[in-house]
Amino acid sequence: MPSLLIPTALRAFTDGKSEVDAEGCTVGALVSSLADAYPDIRQHLYGEDGGLRPFINIYVGEDSIKGTGGLDTPVAEGDSVMLVPAIAGGSRRARATRGDR
């Protein structure tokens, strides 16, 4: 069974798990089984059009699925599939949510 590597930024939605077993033979099926198991993560992965959100990259091994067929990219036994979301930290004061300072 392939496993999905969950980065720290999304672990609040997977009960703190850094690795989740998921079913499927494509990246899309894997990610959709993740969203079924952890419904709170769904809105962060998929946009309104059902596509992957632009701040999430998915890598199979060293390669982005952008160049290998997107969510249709096949996944084989033993592949490591990783969600790589944007993070912004560099250590400075937090900003207000509405950008009012």
Next chain:
Amino acid sequence: MGARIGSVIDDSRLPELSNDEISRYSRHLLLPEIGMEGQRRLRAAKVLIVGTGGLGAPLALYLAAAGVGTLGIVDFDFVEASNLQRQIIHGVRDIDRPKVASARDRIKGINPDVNVVEHMTRLSSGNALEIMRGYDVVADGTDNYPTRYLVNDACVLLGIPNVYGSIFQFEGQASVFYAKEGPCYRCLYPAPPPPGLVPSCAEGGVMGVLPGVVGTIQAGEVIKLITGGDGGLVGRLLLFDAWRMKFRELRLEKDPVCPICGENRSIHELVDYEQFCGLRPAQGEAPVESLTALELKARLDAGDAIQIIDIREPHERAIAAFPGAKPIPLGQMARRIDEFDQDIDAVFLCKIGQRSIFAIRALREAGYKGRLLNLQDGVNAWARDIDRGMPQY
């Protein structure tokens, strides 16, 4: 692996080194990859460091030690005690001083020959090109998405490499975004996450040594862009997990339809990055209602029926508990919607009232019909205004 790339410093700019300088930099001069020529390029180089926080600290210290001729530093902030856990360029004596002043003093202490240019301002669409023009390399050590995209776009427009580092809790990313030679930040992430999804370091925490490692990696990349040589992290994203002690490397491709570095680019000037990053209310989106700590106290004293929801994780509630609040961690809102009484006002709290806004939005999207209120400035406001015995963190 990275291909060889040329130096960003034009040969016509190379100064001679004095005998004192030759002694000082001898360990560089002995490396054939750097040598006299590389050190002269470092002496000629102008590097802008955006942010003098966790990433900016090792960047500034190592680049000063390495003999970079001009270091520009941009920061509008003042040193606080909570910075000192990781921002090793600042000390206890610097608390309440401007970070750029504190950083300048440390840089000068390490290497008085460095010309330090202080920019005590917040980088914005209005001033970024003016500030960044003339620098050979920009190193990005900021903490927020609007500035990330601003620095990226300004670097692409000016043709300057952007040495990128970013951190969160135990995880770091580093790359070199250099549109002439490879992808830019927008090629990797065309748009940022909605506000609140990824907490800031102030809310999510950060292991102090993490920016030390990532910022040092950035400093190394800056030096190689100046001396010329291996392309390093151009076209590669380095991921570092300081807790599991693991480095990974991912390939980055240039996006042919990238709006700023692609063939038919649609962005020709800097835009409104607050708006781009969703920091202004979107049209049609109902604003989140909030109440202050004083208002909440008054309602509690009046005996109003309110459900108070603490969206923090258990380890964070242990820092400063909020009595009487029901804990429902942010990541479990949608699946625990049935635990709410939708006829009673619900007040959400977190550390500073940012993640709680996200909890309210998540419930709304899950179909919640009752009234949802955000405790403005979070538990820290309660500690500041109501319960002085409670710590602010």
